[in-house]
Amino acid sequence: ISNRKTRLNDKDNEDESLKIHLLENIVIAENGRSKGIPLAESLTELFSEEKKMIEFSQELLLKKSSTESDYSNLKIEFDKINSRFEQVNQILHDFKDHEEAVQNLMRKKDEFTNIKGTVADLIDVPSEYETALSAVLESKISAIVYNGDISQVLSFQKDNARCILIPKQGKLNEKKETLPEKKGIIGYLADLVKYDDNYKEVIDYLLKDTILVDNFENAQVVKESCSSQVVTLDGNVIDNYKTISCGKLRKDTILRLSRKREKESLQNENIKYKSLIDVQNKYLEEIKKEI
Numbered sequence: 001i002s003n004r005k006t007r008l009n010d011k012d013n014e015d016e017s018l019k020i021h022l023l024e025n026i027v028i029a030e031n032g033r034s035k036g037i038p039l040a041e042s043l044t045e046l047f048s049e050e051k052k053m054i055e056f057s058q059e060l061l062l063k064k065s066s067t068e069s070d071y072s073n074l075k076i077e078f079d080k081i082n083s084r085f086e087q088v089n090q091i092l093h094d095f096k097d098h099e100e101a102v103q104n105l106m107r108k109k110d111e112f113t114n115i116k117g118t119v120a121d122l123i124d125v126p127s128e129y130e131t132a133l134s135a136v137l138e139s140k141i142s143a144i145v146y147n148g149d150i151s152q153v154l155s156f157q158k159d160n161a162r163c164i165l166i167p168k169q170g171k172l173n174e175k176k177e178t179l180p181e182k183k184g185i186i187g188y189l190a191d192l193v194k195y196d197d198n199y200k201e202v203i204d205y206l207l208k209d210t211i212l213v214d215n216f217e218n219a220q221v222v223k224e225s226c227s228s229q230v231v232t233l234d235g236n237v238i239d240n241y242k243t244i245s246c247g248k249l250r251k252d253t254i255l256r257l258s259r260k261r262e263k264e265s266l267q268n269e270n271i272k273y274k275s276l277i278d279v280q281n282k283y284l285e286e287i288k289k290e291i
Helices: 002-008 016-034 039-094 098-106 127-142 151-156 197-206 216-224 251-290
Strands: 114-116 144-146 165-167 185-190 210-213 229-232
Touching: 002 098, 039 251, 098 151, 098 229, 127 197, 127 210, 127 229, 127 251, 165 197, 210 216, 216 229
Parallel strands: 144 165, 210 229
Antiparallel strands: 114 144, 185 210
């Protein structure tokens, strides 16, 4: 009891919860002594309660430390994702994956209202078909779609590098062939991408007669049975004249298609981590209240 009174009166001890606990211990021991309860029994009860409280406090402190660590790690990851999201968003906004001529013209989009965007802006493609689509479109990935009069655009382009302009509505007389029944055919590429129906004619112009096949061996067989252009998943193209386009694609060509998907993925990750951080923060506040 004397020992606990000394600790209770210690001016350096500012832990209020410990002071309350010591005071309770003193009261219990003195009450026990006044009632004739053996000192050993009182001390045993005191030590048992004190041990439980210490263990409980240590458990809470460990939980607090662990939760703070988890919160910190989540926050670091969230900041990384958010930073990358802002970076990708800026690249898309400034058309950094495209040639300088396209960047210069797209900066005038508000002035040249007939400009609708690049082909890459208009198409959403599953990741497994990105290489094939990039191989088929090549430079036309950066082509700019327009609608109506573009005389102002042509005047602006006189002093700039060349770029491709595709009308939103053109003339297409060709009808799509019936898909051959051959091994390895995945489908017409135009049917495997997503786009706004307002731009169907543009997509048909670019992809209407292109069949996607799993590999080059099967592509050769398919080409023998149809007049359509054929492309493989890894980007080998056999055109209508059987000219073969092959080799490694430029990285920025594929990036023009994948950026939007990356942005969407980062946005979803951003939301997920924000939710996890909120949960950890609430849990941490609950632990602090218990302590």
